[in-house]
Amino acid sequence: DVKVTQSSRYLVKRTGEKVFLECVQDMDHENMFWYRQDPGLGLRLIYFSYDVKMKEKGDIPEGYSVSREKKERFSLILESASTNQTSMYLCASRRKIGLYEQYFGPGTRLTVT
Amino acid sequence: QKEVEQNSGPLSVPEGAIASLNCTYSDRGSQSFFWYRQYSGKSPELIMFIYSNGDKEDGRFTAQLNKASQYVSLLIRDSQPSDSATYLCAVFSGGYNKLIFGAGTRLAVHP
Numbered sequence: 001d002v003k004v005t006q007s008s009r010y011l012v013k014r015t016g017e018k019v020f021l022e023c024v025q026d027m028d029h030e031n032m033f034w035y036r037q038d039p040g041l042g043l044r045l046i047y048f049s050y051d052v053k054m055k056e057k058g059d060i061p062e063g064y065s066v067s068r069e070k071k072e073r074f075s076l077i078l079e080s081a082s083t084n085q086t087s088m089y090l091c092a093s094r095r096k097i098g099l100y101e102q103y104f105g106p107g108t109r110l111t112v113t
Numbered sequence: 114q115k116e117v118e119q120n121s122g123p124l125s126v127p128e129g130a131i132a133s134l135n136c137t138y139s140d141r142g143s144q145s146f147f148w149y150r151q152y153s154g155k156s157p158e159l160i161m162f163i164y165s166n167g168d169k170e171d172g173r174f175t176a177q178l179n180k181a182s183q184y185v186s187l188l189i190r191d192s193q194p195s196d197s198a199t200y201l202c203a204v205f206s207g208g209y210n211k212l213i214f215g216a217g218t219r220l221a222v223h224p
Contacts, residue, residue: 042216043201045211
């Protein structure tokens with residue numbers, strides 16, 4: 001059974017705080033992704049990683065950074081949280097070759113006040 | 114032109130009917146196609162994937178792919194109120210090496 005977990009379901013932070021969102025997958029997937037989802041804007045890709053220590057910018061990387069020190073773990077970092085980063089954050093993973101099925105974690109609802 | 118297009122809905126069907134959800138895509142080189150179901154406040158859940166032209170059936174769900182027309186659809190037979198959700202179509206683009214998602218179609222199944 002595939003499993004992607006995220007460190008928190010709900011998080012409330014203050015403007016200017018540094019925020020860490022953690023994602024762990026147990027499927028030995030090479031590719032991992034961070035999205036945000038907002039009403040009317042759909043899923044937007046922030047960053048992705050196709051291997052340990054590798055990262056690629058997605059469509060909206062500004063204000064975010066990522067870290068992938070181990071294959072199973074991919075972290076999203078908000079260096080200085082702002083209110084416009086209030087959103088649902090979704091982590092996903094996928095095998096690099098062969099089947100392209102992508103699985104999502106449960107999501108983190110982040111509120112920045 | 115959006116890369117993956119879906120009618121936003123809501124698509125309203127009575128319980129027991131067939132719900133038909135449609136998706137078109139622009140990249141002719143797309144290789145694989147996915148349907149996700151997303152309940153309000155939850156994350157997307159993969160329910161179907163299809164790689165070849167034709168139909169693929171899994172329980173009450175059938176995915177249909179027509180690469181010549183760049184069209185993929187999801188049929189839900191015997192629709193239940195628990196099927197009420199937003200359905201996201203996603204297309205894997207080899208050129209971008211990532212999934213491209215549609216905006217989703219909201220389905221409402223009423224008793």
